[in-house]
Amino acid sequence: xxxxxxxxxxxxxxxxxxxxxxxxxxxxxxxxxxxxxxxxxxxxxxxxxxxxxxxxxxxxxxxxxxxxxxxxxxxxxxxxxxxxxxxxxxxxxxxxxxxxxxxxxxxxxxxxxxxxxxxxxxxxxxxxxxxxxxxxxxxxxxxxxxxxxxxxxxxxxxxxxxxxxxxxxxxxxxxxxxxxxxxxxxxxxxxxxxxxxxxxxxxxxxxxxxxxxxxxxxxxxx
Amino acid sequence: xxxxxxxxxxxxxxxxxxxxxxxxxxxxxxxxxxxxxxxxxxxxxxxxxxxxxxxxxxxxxxxxxxxxxxxxxxxxxxxxxxxxxxxxxxxxxxxxxxxxxxxxxxxxxxxxxxxxxxxxxxxxxxxxxxxxxxxxxxxxxxxxxxxxxxxxxxxxxxxxxxxxxxxxxxxxxxxxxxxxxxxxxxxxxxxxxxxxxxxxxxxxxxxxxxxxxxxxxxxxxx
DNA sequence: CCCTCTCCATCAAACGATTGACCGGTGCAC
DNA sequence: GTGCACCGGTCAATCGTTTGATGGAGAGGG
Numbered sequence: 268x269x270x271x272x273x274x275x276x277x278x279x280x281x282x283x284x285x286x287x288x289x290x291x292x293x294x295x296x297x298x299x300x301x302x303x304x305x306x307x308x309x310x311x312x313x314x315x316x317x318x319x320x321x322x323x324x325x326x327x328x329x330x331x332x333x334x335x336x337x338x339x340x341x342x343x344x345x346x347x348x349x350x351x352x353x354x355x356x357x358x359x360x361x362x363x364x365x366x367x368x369x370x371x372x373x374x375x376x377x378x379x380x381x382x383x384x385x386x387x388x389x390x391x392x393x394x395x396x397x398x399x400x401x402x403x404x405x406x407x408x409x410x411x412x413x414x415x416x417x418x419x420x421x422x423x424x425x426x427x428x429x430x431x432x433x434x435x436x437x438x439x440x441x442x443x444x445x446x447x448x449x450x451x452x453x454x455x456x457x458x459x460x461x462x463x464x465x466x467x468x469x470x471x472x473x474x475x476x477x478x479x480x481x482x483x484x485x486x487x488x489x
Numbered sequence: 490x491x492x493x494x495x496x497x498x499x500x501x502x503x504x505x506x507x508x509x510x511x512x513x514x515x516x517x518x519x520x521x522x523x524x525x526x527x528x529x530x531x532x533x534x535x536x537x538x539x540x541x542x543x544x545x546x547x548x549x550x551x552x553x554x555x556x557x558x559x560x561x562x563x564x565x566x567x568x569x570x571x572x573x574x575x576x577x578x579x580x581x582x583x584x585x586x587x588x589x590x591x592x593x594x595x596x597x598x599x600x601x602x603x604x605x606x607x608x609x610x611x612x613x614x615x616x617x618x619x620x621x622x623x624x625x626x627x628x629x630x631x632x633x634x635x636x637x638x639x640x641x642x643x644x645x646x647x648x649x650x651x652x653x654x655x656x657x658x659x660x661x662x663x664x665x666x667x668x669x670x671x672x673x674x675x676x677x678x679x680x681x682x683x684x685x686x687x688x689x690x691x692x693x694x695x696x697x698x699x700x701x702x703x704x705x706x707x708x709x710x711x
Numbered sequence: 712c713c714c715t716c717t718c719c720a721t722c723a724a725a726c727g728a729t730t731g732a733c734c735g736g737t738g739c740a741c
Numbered sequence: 742g743t744g745c746a747c748c749g750g751t752c753a754a755t756c757g758t759t760t761g762a763t764g765g766a767g768a769g770g771g
Binding site: 313314315316317393396397399400401402410411414415418434436437440441443444445447448449451452454455459472473476479480483484 | 535536537538539615618619621622623632633636637640656658659662663665666667669670671673674676677681683694695698701702705706
Binding site for chain 3: 541542543553554557562563
C-alpha cells in the first residue's frame with residue numbers, strides 16, 4: 268500500500284518540503300520540475316476536475332506512472348502546485364513590501380508590483396480563481412496558512428499609509444478581485460474579443476484603472 | 490441518432506426556447522424544472538467537470554435516463570442552465586434599467602438592484618465565474634450573444650449619466666468582478682471565516698463599499 | 712578489463728471505479 | 742391501445758492508481 272513513492276506529502280500535516288529526507292538534491296528535479304510546471308499550466312487552464320493525470324503526464328513528456336512516482340497522487344500534485352504558486356506570490360510580495368513606504372507612492376508601487384507579478388506568471392491568478400470557487404475542506408488549509416497572513420501584512424502596512432476612515436480589507440480584496448478577474452478573462456474590447464494579461468495595451472489600460480481605483484478607495488492622490 | 494429527446498437544443502443555432510413545438514405546456518415542466526434547478530446548484534458549486542449527471546439526477550430525485558430524456562446530454566443541460574441563468578439576469582437588469590435615471594441616484598440604484606439579484610440568486614455569480622474561467626469554444630457563444638449586448642446597454646445608459654472622462658467599460662467590469670468575487674467567496678473576516686451573500690451584515694458592508702467604489706470611479710457624489 | 716549486483720527512473724499494461732450515453736421495458740393515463 | 746414519463750441495466754470510454762518489467766548508471770570483486 269503506497270510503499271515507496273518519494274515526495275508523497277500524503278499526510279497533509281507534513282511541512283510541505285518538496286524534496287523529502289532520503290535524497291541529496293538535484294537529481295530528480297528536472298522531471299519533477301517539468302511535472303509541476305505542466306500541472307500548473309493545465310490546472311490553471313482547465314481546473315482540477317478538468318485536468319487528467321494522463322494529460323499532465325503527456326504535457327510533461329512522461330508516463331502516467333512516472334508522474335505518480337515523483338509527486339504521488341493527483342491531489343498531492345495539486346497541493347504541491349498550489350503551494351509552489353503561493354510561494355512565488357509570497358516571495359514577490361515580500362520583495363515588494365521590502366521597499367514599501369507608508370505613503371501614496373508606496374501603495375501605488377505595491378499595486379504595480381502585484382500586477383507585474385501577474386503579468387509575469389499569468390497562470391497564478393487562474394489557479395487562485397479556481398481555488399476560490401472551490402470550498403473543498405481538504406485544501407482549505409491553504410487559505411488559513413498562506414492567504415491570511417499575507418493579507419494581514421498587506422492590510423497592516425497599507426493601513427499605516429492612509430487615514431483610518433477607509434476600509435482597507437475591502438480595498439485589498441477589490442484589488443485582488445479585479446486583478447484576478449482581468450488576469451483570467453481580460454476585458455471585452457470594442458470587437459468583443461477578450462484582451463488580458465498577454466496584451467500590453469490592455470494591461471496598461473487596466474493598470475491606469477487600478478491606480479485610479481486604489482487612489483479613490485484609500486483617498487490617496489493619484 | 491438522437492431521435493426523440495425533447496428540449497434538445499442540439500444544433501446550437503436554434504433559438505433556445507426550452508419547450509419545443511410539439512407540446513402544449515406545463516405537463517413536463519415540474520420534472521424539467523427540478524432538473525434545471527438541481528443542475529444549476531451543482532454546476533455552481535462543483536463546476537461543469539466536477540458535476541456528474543448521476544449526481545444531478547439524484548439531487549432532482551430522478552433516474553439518470555430520465556434526466557437525459559428531458560434535457561438531452563450533459564452539455565445540453567449545461568447550456569440550458571446557463572441560458573436560463575442569463576435569462577433571469579437579463580430580466581432583472583431590464584427591470585432595473587426600466588426606471589433608470591441618468592444621474593447619480595440612478596446609477597446607485599442600478600448597482601443596488603444587481604447586488605439584490607445576486608443575493609436572491611447566489612448560484613448565478615458562481616455559474617458565471619466558472620464560465621468566466623472556461624474558454625471552451627462550444628459555449629463561448631453565450632458571451633457574444635448575451636453578455637455583450639447587456640454590457641453595451643448598461644454602459645450606454647451609464648455613460649449618459651456621468652462625465653465623458655471616465656472609463657465606463659472598466660467601471661462596469663469592476664462592479665461585476667467585485668460582486669462575483671464577493672458572491673462566490675465572500676471576504677475573510679477577523680476570524681478567518683469567509684462571509685458572503687448568505688450573511689446580511691457582510692452584504693451590507695460590501696454594498697457600502699461598492700457604492701463608494703462606483704461613486705469614485707464615475708466621479709459621482711456618494 | 713569484465714561480470715554482477717543494486718539502485719533508480721521510466722514505461723506498458725492493467726486494475727477497479729466512474730463517467731456520459733443509450734437501449735429496452737414498465738406502468739399509468741386517456 | 743397508444744403515448745408518455747420513467748427506470749434498470751448495459752455500453753465503451755476514461756478516470757486515478759497500481760503493478761511488474763526494462764534499461765541504464767554506478768559500485769565492487771575478480
